[in-house]
Amino acid sequence: MEVSNRLIVTKTHIEDAPKESHFEVKTESLSLSLASASDEIIIKNLYISMDPYQLNRMKSHSSSQNAISFSAPITPGHAIDGLGVGKVVASGNQKYKKDEVVVGVFTWAEYSVVKEASIINKLDPSQFPLTYHLGVLGFNGLSAYAGLFEVCKPKKGEKVFVSAASGSVGSLAGQYAKLLGCYVVGSAGTQQKVDLLKEKLGFDDAFNYKEQTDLNSALKRYFPEGIDIYFDNVGGEMLEAAVSNMNAFGRVCVCGVISEYTHSGKRASPDMLSVVYNRINIRGFLAADFLNIFPDFVSHTCDQLRSGKLHVLEDISSGVETIPSAFIGLFNGHNVGKKIVKLALD
């Protein structure tokens, strides 16, 4: 059986903020039956994860050496790989059977043709919503968990600041810290998000950074006793302000630098004198380095999900043609929580 597979590709390299005109829908015809010797697996994509770091892969080589040395660049006109959940349509690999649901590295498309190495896990749809495996039970959750517990090592009662706190990682990092007994304040970009943080996620306080004329004074007001831990998702001026408000032996885990993804010239200049005198530790990390704690993370998180203590924010659009706007929205603060594109019914 032949189908028409629609995929989203970039038309050019993207050096700053992504726009609709950078993307196009490409249609390819795809056979859903495999040649008898094939070891490929054909996946019907159900959900695709939208992640800001993908923008770094879309830059030209010269502007993004570091990102590219970590993950393969995305070539204009070619399929874009990213985390997704899908259903096996046809399989040339004994491990995976038709109709099984899997999470793995698929493509920004309706169908993906992959090899065994691209599949991360089989999923049991009866346990949790399938989308959870792209966020709270996937790499975003692991980022929040590893960044907070492994990098920042919080103690009960410590003061924790989270930027982009209503985002997929920030919303979880803040809740983990709250559940441990920390004092947690988050920043976000709309009043609606601020309300959500305080009313639904249980943050002690939250503020709209766009309404602050001076982030340094804002943090001084929200943390009169100083910040012990800063979970950084944004970089830039917020990082500077956080460093200037940190207590002795403060820890910053740098999970993302969204301000630099779209404006590479807009770098943070943290006060290094404060870094020395307050013995601040600033550490970049990637969830991929913490796969050894994945089982602990999943067990801890599933318990908190089942008990209703951990709330999941998801923001789902439908249809392959919504991928560009879903992705672009990540850089404009349009998403509330984990941004996902739904491509087909479960």
Place this chain on the structure above:
Amino acid sequence: MEVSNRLIVTKTHIEDAPKESHFEVKTESLSLSLASASDEIIIKNLYISMDPYQLNRMKSHSSSQNAISFSAPITPGHAIDGLGVGKVVASGNQKYKKDEVVVGVFTWAEYSVVKEASIINKLDPSQFPLTYHLGVLGFNGLSAYAGLFEVCKPKKGEKVFVSAASGSVGSLAGQYAKLLGCYVVGSAGTQQKVDLLKEKLGFDDAFNYKEQTDLNSALKRYFPEGIDIYFDNVGGEMLEAAVSNMNAFGRVCVCGVISEYTHSGKRASPDMLSVVYNRINIRGFLAADFLNIFPDFVSHTCDQLRSGKLHVLEDISSGVETIPSAFIGLFNGHNVGKKIVKLALD
């Protein structure tokens, strides 16, 4: 017996680079005999340590909150305390007797009158030159040792970059790394210092940063395989260049930020994208936090001094009136190694 005690004081707060006009010699008359009930100790200062961080204590409160929250500010017109070696002239404390030699927190003066708490240790003049207790066997040595071994945790064969490498801390950090089996390159500000690093201290390579038009390219040339550890004494552009040349899991210990001491607006803007993708750890530290390893440090360092493997660079001027120029010279790269002012014969 009365003597005339000359001391050096600041005339005003100092906000940027220190100049001769910021200082003056003050003369006070001092009795060298104590009242019978006194618990004071009168010290004839032999050597006074010159340390860049003192400049942060000379700033006005508003310009240097962080430095001041760590150590007491220096008030214009008042005695300046700092590390020194001296001989007990009179003692109201049973622990210390006349003619004993001690290291402690004394004053920028010919004589200091202190209490027991200001004395750190008695010294045995037969073991090492007394000046060593202000540098290689004092806090500078501990800074080099703790920053390298405790903060950066080097492994044999790793690539280590040291800035201000002919300074009191840098010269030791680089040698400790070399003795462990690392590849070590240092930066300094004159050809004479560069030669010293390569020929006397055994650095694998060294360069004059003032002759480089592009520090980023310079580090790329000296570290074609990237930097694993950066021992940072200077901050500013050098920190940016080092971060941009670091390998995955690279470590930066921030020991000093001399570029910010004199130009508070001249901050480093390290590439945080590189910090994330290369999982770089940037950590400020103070030697005072590592007093628990002081015995290990002293034992390790004494062994290396006795075996002749560790070379000590000292730069000594004579007379209380040379203190201002000795101190000012620290910010102009005039010193080679540990800067000390000699105030009297041993």
